[in-house]
Amino acid sequence: MSVFFLSVTLLPKFPQVFVGDDVTLICNCKGGSKPTTWIFNGASQTHEDYSKLLIAVTPKNNGVYECVQGGKRSDPYTLTVLSMNTILNVHDRLFLLLCLMISLSLSLSLSLSLSLSDLEPHAQLSPSVGGAVMTKGDGRNLVLQADDDLKNWSCFVLRGVSTFSLALDVDEKMNRAVIFAELKEAERATFFCKKKKADLRSNAVTLKKTELMVMLVPPAIPALQGEPLALRCVVWGGPELEKAIFYKDKTPIQSSAEDTYTITKAKQSDNGNYSCHATYRFSHISAGAARKEGDSDAQELKVIGGPPAAVISESSNGLQCSCPDCPANCTSYHWYHTPLNDPFTRKKLSESNGLITVKDVGQYKCRKECGKGFSRFSNVYIYKDTAHLMPILLAAILIFLGLLIVLLIALKRRRGGSAIQETERDKDKKTGGDYEQIQLKDKDKAVYHTLGESTSKDRAEGGYEPLQKREEEGVYHTVGPEGPGEGQSEGKGGYEALKSVKADVYQTLSSDDSKKPAGEAEGGYEQLPQKDKDYEAVTVEDSPYEEVKKQTDKEKE
Structure with missing residues (x-):
């Protein structure tokens, strides 16, 4: 004869149960079998699985739970959601005891501190990004924050009916810790943290898996009455969402190009099962990507009253x-x-x-x-x-003005230096370049022009002959070979000063081959820089060279 007994176990094994926690009651049976009947506060439930999931518990879930398998009834288990210790009056306590005696036929230890309001835990656990639903194989960071030293805390995950310890990465400077949350093969997992050697813990975060391309993502923390919340319709891979239709209990409630359904102030009437239908294209991969459609899994939303707010x-x-x-x-x-x-x-x-x-x-x-x-x-x-930032802002303005003044001074000095250098270059140009500037007022200056062949000792072949300027200003032109030589300064292919013309321009005049004096350079005009505009440039037509040449020819005749 086999003997077995039933017991109800709470998972995760919280030291206290806070409002908003997701907890699971397990009907443990040694030698037992399914189906299972659940009894809550003496009333039978329709749920027939050996595990009973309670989502976002509130004080309404307080009471005695039992399970029945194979005609055997388990020992009772009392669930109490932590409250503000509001004590019921004597009448309520007597009524509760009477109900318990009838339903259990035994003296049960049930906390009489049933709450009219609830509490939040000491530490807070929340996702760094994302909501309560993620794809298979995905993972994300959960951040733990508490008032005290986090080195004395440890974190766990419940997958199915098994609990595992998690590595906790503590940042003492930032006073926070991080755990990596992943579902592995579980359909859902609950993450929580506890303080070592104490009955203090964080809230619980439940993550759920989906294998569909389209996901409806509710918040990972409980929806509190009176506060805003958002439900997002997300497509795996981040395609362009063209249209999203949101459903509550299979009834359409919103259809638009927006991927979010927003509830401004959550209330009890918002409780229900939500899903979405998405129309999308992977246009970021290919401009001609085909349009696709898909439905999400349904996600239960439960709005709770929550603790009173400060x-x-x-x-x-x-x-x-x-x-x-x-x-x-x-x-x-x-x-x-x-x-x-x-x-x-x-x-x-x-x-x-x-x-x-x-x-x-x-x-x-x-x-x-x-x-x-x-x-x-x-x-x-x-x-x-x-007001505290004003001194910093003023200091920044003064620094900027100081830098601006220094820059202006540097630019001014640079321009001054450039002007001086420009003046020096202008002076240098008087003796540099392709032309040599003639200073007509300086008696010591000389102008050099190309000379033809010469036999005189004072003339080098193809060299330059200094043409000394006397007291008068004049223009020097090439004198033909027929001209008589008078002194060392005159000769074949030399120059004769034409004193009658006041000009600052010197030209070498070419002539026909029959008229070109021996030793004269090939034709063209050589224009020398002008100093005063009072001088008139001598042209070919007006040149006294022709008159001198005619006069010389007449004398020969």
Whole structure:
């Protein structure tokens, strides 16, 4: 004769159960078999599986659970969601005891501290990105934040009915820790953290797997009444979403090109099973990608009341924290500061009263401590301290102006130096370049022109002959070979000063082969730089060279 007994086990094995937790009740049977009948507070349930999943529990889930297999009934298990220890009055307690005696026929230890409100845990666990649904083989980081030293914490995951320990990467400077969450082969997994040698823990985060291309992604944390929430319709691989249709309990509620269905203020009537239908194209891979469509899995959304919320308000002396709906046993206050650029770095402040003076720029939150748990976090107050930034801004402006002045001075000096260098270059141009400038007022200056062949000792073949300028200004032109030589300065192929023409331009005139004097360079005009505009350039037509030549011919005759 086989003997077996039934028992109800809670998974994960939380030291306390907080509002919003996903928990599973297991009907353990040694030698037993299915089907299983569940009984809650003496009433039979329709659920027939050996495991019973409770999503986002609230105080309404408090009570006694039993299971029946093969005609055998398990020992009762009492579930209590941690509350603000609001004690029921005597009438309610007597009524509860009577119900328990009838349903169990035994004296059961059931906590009489059934809650009219609930609490939040000491530490917070949340995804760094994403929501509660992810594809097969995917993973993401979960960030743990607590008021105390995180080195004394450890984290776990429940996959199916097995619990595993997880590696915890602690960042002491940022006062946060990170675990890597993955589902592996499980359809869903619940992640949570506990403090060693203490009954303190974080909230639980449940992630669910989908193998479909289209996913409806609800938040990974419980939906709280009165707060906004968003349901996203996501397609694996990040294609272009052309249209999304959202359904609640298989009824269309929104159809648009937006991928998000937003609920401004969540309420109990929003509870239900949500899904979406997406029309999309992988246009980022190929411009001509075909249009595709797909449906998501249905995801259950449960809006809960949650703990009473604290409230931050401004006062003349700083920030004031209050919790109008908190019971009297919620006494001390906890204040938190978060930098504006890092939402996952949270520092607990030393103040424990309801009024603080704000010093550092960032986000401020508060909550009240109520024994084994806390009230809901308050609204976020952002402090920017523009007055504190004024000296920094003024200093930056002064530095900028100083740099601007230095730059202007440097440019001015550079331009001055460039002007001086330009003047020096202008002076150098008087004696440089392809032409030599003739200074008509300087008696010591000489102009050199190409000379033809010469037999005189004062003339080098093809060289230059200095033409000394006398007291008068004149133009020098080539004198033909027929001209009489008078002194060393005259000869075959030399130059004769034409004193009657006032000009600053010298030209070498070419003639026909029959008229070209021996030793004269090939034709063309050589124009020398002008100094004064009072001088008139001598042209071929007006040149006295022809008159001199005619006069010489007449004398020969």
